[in-house]
Amino acid sequence: MVLIPSKPLHRRTLLRGALGGVGATLALPLLDAMLDGHGEALADGEALPVRFLSYFFGNGVRLDQFVPPIEGPTYPLTAELMPFGAVKDYVSVLTGFNSHCAPSNKITHHEGMVIFSGFNNKDVGEGQGFYSNAGGPTIDQVIANTPGVGDKTIIKSFQLGISKRPSEVDFGTTMHAMSHAGYLMPLAPTYDPQKVWTQLFDSFTPPEDPSGPLRLGVLQLVRDSAKRLDKRLGAADRARLEAHLQGVAELEKKVAALPPLCEKPMKPTEANVDVGGNEPLVSVSQVMAELLKYAFRCDITRVASILFTEGAGNTIFADLGHDTAHHWYTHDEDAGMQNKQVHDGVVFAMERLAYLLETFKNEADGPGANLLDNTAVFCSSDCSEGISHSVDDQPMIVAGRAGGKLTHPGLHYRSKTGENPTDVLLTLRQVFDPAATAVGAEEPMSTTPFAPLKAT
Amino acid sequence: MKGMRSVMLSGVVALAALVGATGPGCAEGTIVDETSTGTGTPPLEEQITPAPGGARRLLARQYQRAVRQVLGEEAAAAVAPPIDIKLHGFASVGATELAMSPVDVEAYETSARAVAKAVTSDPVKLASLLPCQPLNPGDSACYASIAGTFGRKLWRRALEPSESGAIAAIGVKAGGVYMSAPKGVAYVLSALLQAPEFLYVVEVGEPIDGDEARRRLTPLELATRMSLFLVDAPPDDALLDLAESGGLDDEAGIRSAATELLARDEARSTLEAFYDEVFRFERLDETVKTADRFPEWTPELKGSIHASIHAFLEDLVWNENADARTMLTATHAFVDANLAPLYGVSVPAGSGLVKVELPAEQQRAGLLGSAAFLSIYSHASMSSPTKRGVFMRRTLLCDSVPPPPAEVVPKLPDDPADGLTTKELLEQHMKDDNCKSCHSLFDSLGWSLEKFDPVGRFRTIEKGKPIDTSGESPNIGSFAGPKELAGLLAEHYQVPDCMVRNLYRDATGHLETDGEEPALEDLHRRFEEKGFRVQELLVELVASPAFRMVGEPR
Known part of the structure; x- marks a missing residue:
């Protein structure tokens, strides 16, 4: 059920290499328009872009149903990995890593989010x-701020959310957002696909529209106002104003930009509104995958995150016939039904991610390649298993080839020594910034990339 | 944000030790002084170490009310500010500490443009709103006058001529591009509404006797803080005038201004929003119940439950001006046709909510007997004595409830035959000392409400067994059922104390610090002297030195 009615994206056209001209009437993906004569690089000679997506689902897995019994590229799909059948070559499963977060971080669920940043929570x-805040930027933001990544697109990065049922045990922001620009800088996800569509595709100013320069004039007044305030405030508030001005800069860029040349998808009909008291999780997941596909293909942004369900969230998988929050099932386990309900919930989450990966795989992106070839996806959860809250052996999935920089076909690797999961983040960071030497700080910091993930 | 008061925690800890709790988590905590209030102490203002000042972002509802107050209903209907993010359960704390995201900045632009469009689309209405009528699309003087007039209301201070001049310039530009004076006005308004000087409320004050760490809010800052706290709107012209003319320079002036603010309709919905936030009633909408067990759990019923608790609190605070502790002991409720069957009372005639006495045998008392509380603090298919008890500790008593220690596996015991009641399950769970140390503090409080099922309906039997609602809890005492527990809570020192604290957190956007304790204790005393009336507490709170002072900017 694809709810975005749209024409398929066209492949290369006569306007290859052209950026100017009658942009508004073009009906082709931006990338094709921007390709050089051979279709192997951008017209300005730069390599085709690699995109990054981080993906979160709450409450872990059931390790006995998740961890493949053997390592290497021939690993079998276990019950909870079965949804990845169509994209298995693109999927690496990393297990046996143990969080290096500070012991004082451990208040259940929160500390698991360290796996996305390598910074202890604060x-x-x-x-x-049940209170904490992310201690530093998450990996998606580190990558977005890498020169040549976020600065190359109209939108530096974008955050999507699927389930709107928040955690009851996060009085801070650690789990309510999976992307953080830094300490006390959560980037709240957008849950409504219609708003996502507006943000990504429908808020550009045509060159002939006189409002553009006027809006930029207003934003200059915003800067003036911030400058007056800044003089009166202390360091913490000045940092907040700086973040505000960073947002102003991104908005200025968007206002000043030419509208993307690509064909935009039609506005989705899905608005992520409960149906009969239940969340439309399947439909919203599908629409978000489609929207992200267009955004990546059109090079509107290269970095995104998807918060599927929150850690210890209240999401009920009504599609599975559940009447109780998944989180609660993980604490009400007995030998009977609940085992199955926890397991089914994990499979349901994996199915949503698999749908996205398939969507990317089915989308051509450059000569002989698909979008998944040019994307790196990092997926994890807030704990290994919900019942224990342990941050030893948190599930990690790395998908996509990242422009040929990640190993292919994917493999299963099981650490025997409880390696640092931040090593995986450093490897991913180096895809975008080969000179990078570290991710994170303090105990969970990594300076040693995880080599088996790199293409040889 | 450091310094959740640990005095209360210390009480819990001591009693945790009494019940033989040995596990981690609840056995930790520091004991903090009880401030003496003997004779010969310096004036309260000198006893306080104020919390840092700084800039707070307007809450979404404050943004909307500002637009409505200044530009009218149609403008207010067009706003779409970012959603508030809470810290410690308070949007105002989030607004003090969290940075804005790029999506937020864009939302403010979109919202400002939508408001400007709504205001300027009808030329007749626009003309009636403006302080001057632009003679032509380039009427710089009139644009500057508009910027000055609306700017003072929105930025809560008079604009410098250079500031209104710069904003007028964008009006002239837009007016010229579109050959339209309303377009010029639209850009003037858009600029005012996007300015950080509108979006952030600055509270840095002026040093008292040259002491940078002890600062008194300026009259305009105080007027803004009061007005936002009491009516979720910036000060209106009259209050700005009063502040500028020295009318808030003494406590009598502040009390009188506060009393006037409380007479406004918005004061009621502002307090309602506070209760929705602090009791988390705003989550009713997303509260789900097992459909086959609770087919009556419909959006209509949820709407009635929400309206009912609002009516209950509004009646208590505003109509009756009653002792706030009756919030816990009242034996009446407001019901309509949807809600009456759930409470076991006869369906009232007509369509609205009616105040009715509740059946005595159910022992339903106040807030803790309300369907709003009972349903939100439950699971979808079963009640949750833990959630209910944690609410009492955390929200009614302001105890600090630590999370489970890392080494504990929080798992209910196996019950393969499905024959154990919720209480029996939790009793087994508490045989583990690691669990007991904390759960003994709140689970037994929750047991008192076990005769109310996950939607708040009365029951006497669970899993074929009669329900026992008796229990005892450290530093609370023993009780036979919900009515007795409500009585114990209502008499408990920490309950009104916690009411003061929660309001103070909302009002100031931070968790109270140790340096502010003398002021909070003073407020508690005044609250008691005034018969625990919330309206009086609100006035006392804004008149408190702690409300009027800040430390060095954060």
Whole structure:
């Protein structure tokens, strides 16, 4: 069920290499328009872009149903990996890594989010117990801020959310957002596909529209106002104003940009509104995958994240006949039904990710390649298994070939020594920034990339 | 944000030790002084170490009310500010600490443009709103006058001529490009609404006797803080005038201004939003119940439940001006045709909510007997004494409840035959000392409400067994059922104390620090002297030195 009615993206056309001209009437993907004569690089000689997506699902897996019994590229798909059948060559499964987060970080679920940043959480347990904030930028933001990545696109990065049922045990922001620009800088996901569509495809200013320069004039007044405020404030508030001005800069870029040349998808009918008290998780996941495909193909952004369900969230998988939150099932396990319900919920989450990976794989992107060939996806959860909350052996999936920089076919690797999961983030960072030497700080920091993931 | 008060935690810890709790988590905590209030102490203002000042972002509802107050209903209907993100359960704390994202900045632009369009689309209405009528699309003087007039209301201070001049210039430019004066006005408004000086509320004050760390809010800052706290809107012209003319320079002036603000309709919905936030009633909409067990759990019923608790609180605070502790002990509720069957009372005539006495045998008391509380603090298919008990500790008593220690596997015992009641399951769970140390503090409080099922309906039997609602809890006492527990809570020192704290957190956008404790204790005392009336507390709170002072900017 694809809910975005749209024409298929056309492949290369006569206007290859052209950027100017009658942009508004062109009906072709931006990338094809921008390709050089051989279709192997951008017209300005730069390599075809690699995209990055991080993906989160809450409450872990059932390790006995998830971890493949053997390592290497011939690993079999276990019950919880079965959804990846059509994209298995693109999927690496990394197990046996143990979080290096500080012991004081451990308040259940929160500390698992360290796997996306390599920074210990801050403000842990303050006041109301279940409280923390991300201690530094998440890997998607580190990559977005790499020269040649976020600065090359109209939108530096974008954050999507699927389930709107928040965690009851996060009085901070660590789990309510999976992308953080830094400490106390959560990037809240957008849950409504119609809003996503507007943000990504329908908020550009045609060159002939006189509002563009006027809006930029207003934004200059915003800068002036911030400057006046700045003088009166302390360091913490000045940093917040700086973040505000960073947003202004991104908006200025968007206002000043020519509208993308590619054909935009039609506005989705899906708005992520409950149906009969249930969330339309399947439909929203599909629409978000489609929108992201267009955004990546059109080079509107190269970095995104998807928060499928929150850690310890209240999501109920009504599609599976569940009437209780997945998180609760993980704490109400007995030998009977609940085992199955936890397991089914994990499979359901994997199916949504698999749909996205298939969507990318089925989308051509450059000569002889598909979008998944040119994307790196990092997926993990807030714990290994919900019932234990352990951050030893958190599930990690790395998908896509990242422009040939990640190993293919994918493999299963099981660490015997509880290696640092941040090593995997460093490897991914180096895809975009080969000179990078570290990710994170303090205990969970990595300076040693995880070699088996790199293409040889 | 450091410094959730640990005095309360210390009480819990001591009693945790009394019940033989040995596990980690709840056995930690520091004991903090109880401030003496003997004679010969310096004035309260000098006893306080104020929390840092700085800039807070307007909450979404404050943004909307600002637009409505200044530009009218149609303008307010067009706003779409970013959603507030909470810290510690308070949007105002999030607004103090969190940075804006690029998506937020764009949302503010989109919202400002939509408001400007709504305001300027009808020339007749626009003319009635403006302080001057532009003679032509390039009427710089009139644009500057518009910027000055609306700027003062929105930025909560008078604009410098250079500031209104710069904004007028964008109006002239837009007016010229479109050959339209309304377009010029639209850009003037858009610029005012996107300015950080509108979006951030600055509270840096001025040093008292040259001490940079002890600063008094300026009259305009104080007027803004009061107005935003009490009516979720910036100060209107009258309050700005009063502040500028020295009317808020003494406590009598502040009390009088606060009383006037509380007389406005918005004061009611502002307090309602506070209760929705602090009690988390805003989550009713997304609260799901097992459909085959609770077919009555419909959007209509949820709507009635939400309206009912609003009516209950509004009646108590505004109509009756009653002792706030009756929030816990009241034996009445507001019901309509949807809700009456759930409470076991006869369906009222007519369509609205009616105040009714609840059946005595159910022992339903106040907030903790309300369907709103009972349903939100439950699971989809079963009640949750833990959630209910944690609410009492955390939200009613302001105890600090630590998360489970890392080495504990939080798992309910096996019950393959499905024959154990919720209480029996939790009792087994508490045989583990690691669990007991914390769960003994709240689970037994929750047991008192076990006769109310996951939607708040009365029951006497679970899994074929009669339900026992008796229990005892450290530093609370023992009780036979919900009514007795409500009585114990209502008499508990920490309950009104916690009411003060929660309002103070909302009002100031931070968790109270140790340096502010003398002011909070003073507020508690005044609250008691005024018969625990919330309206009086609100006035006392804005008159408190802690509300009027800040430390060095963060």
